[in-house]
Amino acid sequence: MRFFNHILFMTHWTMFTTIMYAQNQNASRVQGINEFLNILKEDMYVGGGTNFSGVYMSKYRNNTNMSLGMQGFVGFYFPYTDNLFFHGQLGMASQNFTHTTPNEQIQVTLSSIELPIFVSALLPISTKLETRLIVGWQGNWIFRTKNSAAYSPEWSSNPNSILYNPERMMTHDFGFYFGIGAEYGRWLVRATGYTGINNLVKNDTGMINTWKFDVGYFIFRK
Secondary structure, three states, rough: HHHHHHHHHHHHHHHHHHHHHHHHHHHHHHHHHHHHHHHHHHEEEEEEEEEEEEEEOOOOHEEEEEEEEEEEEEEEEEOOOOOHHHEEEEEEEEEEEEEEOOOOOEEEEEEEEEEEEEEEEEEEOOOOOHHHHHEEEEEEEEEEEOOOOOOHHHOOOOOOOOOOOOOHHOOOEEEEEEEEEEEEEEEEEEEEEEEEEEOOOOHHHHHHEEEEEEOOOOOOOO
16 A cells, blocks of 8 residues: 555656646746847837939939839847847839830839848947947838830830830849848838849849938837
């Protein structure tokens, strides 16, 4: 009987310690997740700005000009070290450029969803103003392309003409994202550039490049 009671006690003790260990592990996981979410919440921001876009590396680039557009976004970052941070961002943008032919001037508008993934490094410039160097990549899904006017029949029928028609334009892009930014309190400002690597149309080597100026606000930062 004593042996049986001893076995029963050891069984109950093992179950109790196992349950307590599992609860402590779960509590530690929950605490770690909550701390991570609090960091993201503290460094979550929304913003918007203007951009200046154009075509580069095209043999027809002399017939195109850069134009103004705009963008809006939401993003967050979390620290890797004291001076290095990982960023994720999701936004929508309107990028514009003009194409001039002998008969018309057409503005081409690309409406896209943007996903920049990048790192930033603090620069030792000011103790009050956090200045950051930005380097990373950006993916674009172009869900709408629009022309301000139609090409003339003479231009469209010429086999040597370039046509930035919506049905000919690329639907996605990927490229290099870079720039500089600064934070003060709950505000941030950034000046960045984006250089795409996909051709706008298949019969040309031209790609999109964009210069951006953004203002953002940390909505949960104390």
